[in-house]
Amino acid sequence: MGSEVVIMPIIFGVIFGIFYLYISARNRERLALIEKGTDASIFYSRKKSFTPIWKVIVINLALLLVGIGIGIFLAEILRTVLGVNEDIVYPGTIFLMAGLGLFAGFFATKRLNEDA
Numbered sequence: 001m002g003s004e005v006v007i008m009p010i011i012f013g014v015i016f017g018i019f020y021l022y023i024s025a026r027n028r029e030r031l032a033l034i035e036k037g038t039d040a041s042i043f044y045s046r047k048k049s050f051t052p053i054w055k056v057i058v059i060n061l062a063l064l065l066v067g068i069g070i071g072i073f074l075a076e077i078l079r080t081v082l083g084v085n086e087d088i089v090y091p092g093t094i095f096l097m098a099g100l101g102l103f104a105g106f107f108a109t110k111r112l113n114e115d116a
Helices: 002-036 053-082 086-115
Strands: none
Touching: 053 086
16 A cells, blocks of 8 residues: 555656756756856757647658558558468568658658758
């Protein structure tokens, strides 16, 4: 019974610790730049044009699902034509094509960011 009570505070403590370390490290870095007298414009010089995150998610998800669909189709072809074991061909082909779909999504997102 005691482990259920301990787990939630540990989870919240870890989340708080991550945010605390992020904010305090950022603050120390900025204070060190101010002490050295360097320009703080590096914190504000972001690109004005960027690709919205929803476009990246939609492209990657679409290509992942297309890859899974092609993987299922190819697995069925391999099973019926070549007689490969069903337990081997389905997971292998699906994961292979899903990985290729995500790889294609990476390059599509990269090209989308270059065009923006």
